[in-house]
Amino acid sequence: MPELPEVETVRRGLLPALEGARIAKASINRPDLRWPFPENMAARLTGATVTALRRRSKYILADLDTGETLLIHLGMSGRMTVSGDLLGQFHHQHPTPEKHDHVVLDTEAGARITFNDARRFGAMDLMDTATQDAHWLIRDLGPEPLGNAFNEDHLIAAFAGKRSPIKSALLDQRIVAGLGNIYVCEALWRAGISPLRHAGRVTPARVAALVPIIRDVLAEAIESGGSSLRDHRQANGELGYFQHTFRVYGREGESCQTPDCVQKIRRKVQSGRSSFYCPACQR
């Protein structure tokens, strides 16, 4: 269920087990996810040490001491779980393998990282670290929403003249990289902008106001993910997705949470995705 905050939460959860760790064994249980795995992926991972574990948009990037970088995308249903000694006294045993455990990495230190993805919209690839920015999945991505390159000027310029609904524009990873359906709905509700409005017809002032709102929505989600991740891990060692309460997402028919607003949240399908919004607060 991964948008940027979930991917960041997973990355942070993987850090203690993976960063600096040597991969003793890589088990690849099928030839592909959304796309075929790269040639000899197991052999190229085995024996490699992870020197850094980074994130770009919704991609997790593991730099290896072999000069390659492992790219991981969770798609819609991808999960990564950690088991093994690094998690402490309760988890000496690895859990029973489950259906859809497609890739399993065992580290020399005794941790096991399992990639499970029922729908297989996820992806893994290996690329040269030196030229990673040119990778076909990375090269067209827009700025990181939490970075300095994502600012008022950028978003105003990106929306200028755009005929598509602002909902679609914010889901366009070339404009800003990492937002998905949920956080776009949440950010637009906070900003009071209708998801149906053409991007080019939102006033510059309102577009500018959207920038810190997007940052806040994501930062809050990461923060809440971080805390629930710790809890979750204490409980069973899994890197779960945090429980986050959304103001509009999934709340069709419920009352708008804006004080004094008496409207109900509506759901409307836009280019195949559900948008949740308040018809009174969002214009």
Place this chain on the structure above:
DNA sequence: ATGGGGGCCTGCCGGC
């Protein structure tokens, strides 16, 4: 060139 829709997959949930 740009925007919208189809398709990839499996699982789950509600209704009959």
Place this chain on the structure above:
DNA sequence: TGCCGGCAGGCCCCCA
């Protein structure tokens, strides 16, 4: 209980 339709947080590709 079983079957069926609808739905799911992503993203590439094709078509108009």
